[in-house]
Amino acid sequence: MPAGALVWTLNSSGPRQVEFKFLRVHGTFDVKQQKLKCRATIAETHRSDVMDPSQKPIMTCTEQKVYDVVMKQAAMVKERKRNAFLDVKPEIASPSSIELLDEAYERCGEVCAEYAKTFYLGTLLMTPERRKAIWAIYVWCRRTDELVDGPNAAHITPAALDRWEKRLEDLYDGRPYDMLDAALSDTVSKFPVDIQPFRDMIEGMRLDLIKSQYKNFDELYLYCYYVAGTVGLMSVPVMGISPDSKATTENVYNAALALGIANQLTNILRDVGEDARRGRIYLPQDELAQFGLSDKDVFAGVVTDTWRAFMKNQIKRARVFFDAAEQGVSELDKASRWPVWASLILYRQILDAIEANDYNNFTQRAYVAKVKKFLSLPMAYTQAFLNPKSISKIARK
Secondary structure: OOOEEEEEEEOOOOOOOEEEEEEEOOOOEEEEOOEEEEOOOOOOOOHHHEOEOOEOOOOOHHHHHHHHHHHHHHHHHHHHHHOHHHOOOOOOOOHHHHHHHHHHHHHHHHHHHHHOHHHHHHHOOOOHHHHHHHHHHHHHHHHHHHHHHOOOHHHOOHHHHHHHHHHHHHHHOOOOOOHHHHHHHHHHHHOOOOOHHHHHHHHHHHHHHHOOOEOOHHHHHHHHHHHHHHHHHHHHHHHOEOOOOOOOHHHHHHHHHHHHHHHHHHHHHHOHHHHHHOOOOOOEHHHHHHOOOOHHHHHHOOOOHHHHHHHHHHHHHHHHHHHHHHHHHOOEOHHHHHHHHHHHHHHHHHHHHHHHOOOOOOOOOOOOOHHHHHHHHHHHHHHHHOOOHHHHHHHOO
């Protein structure tokens, strides 16, 4: 069954009008003016695919699962807005606890600055409360990822992940285990961040322990949601939506999901060789077969014309998700846009680097040079605050 995603699109009936549209991203396809034209197994997206409030599109179980999480998180944000005037001020904390919490957030900022320099710089434009909250979320995500990809990954078991999930539940209940947990516990008490995306990220780590292949894009899409799409759902309640936005809350969350999927697909395409050396192949098995390729070809690591054709198709799909995410970034609160735009632009350039390497992602790691990263920062800043359409086109080159 073809996999897809509920992604952000613009309605042709007028500017700033938004719709949910179900884009199927499977097989070979071309992208023109935010429409998905598919050849072979998939038909072109039609107006009948547009989501009506009274009728959901037909989805696979995977798509329904992700959609439900998106809708729940969006509902939490809307509920918080409706009940804002009922919020009761919390009890005044003791000076010592405030100092410890400040120290916890400061440590989260140090970790973010060390491992995500570009993103960290962008967060400095956010309000202090939002900035600290994003640092706390980033650190929790990094710690979770390190469980299966860090130096102690060989010793991680499903039981260890179960304990990590119990620890997550405890910090949501106001019982943090350590300083870094305390920062996230404080964050989720202040912002309407649902626990489910955090649980789902842990589920993605469980998959890494037991699964090294993905039969089709439907399976891979769910994995990408678990390990990266969840980050967008965690972050948007903190980053906030612009007061001037005409988009629905659901659409903004869906754009955040699309960006996470795009980033993870880019990671996968960049790291094909590295993953293969660890016995992992994060590429749809059925699509490899469509191009006459197999696991043996991936493990052999030889760039052929067939491999180039396969990779061109995979890169096109990732760009579909980047395009779907792009408009949604502009709906975020203005002070929160810069780090997100920087991420989008830089990750897009990784795809360009794979092409520049002649699709050799077996022995050459695609990366964005420091000079190009530096030059991308003012571009992302301009896009975040002035938002000229021309900047978006330049960012893709």
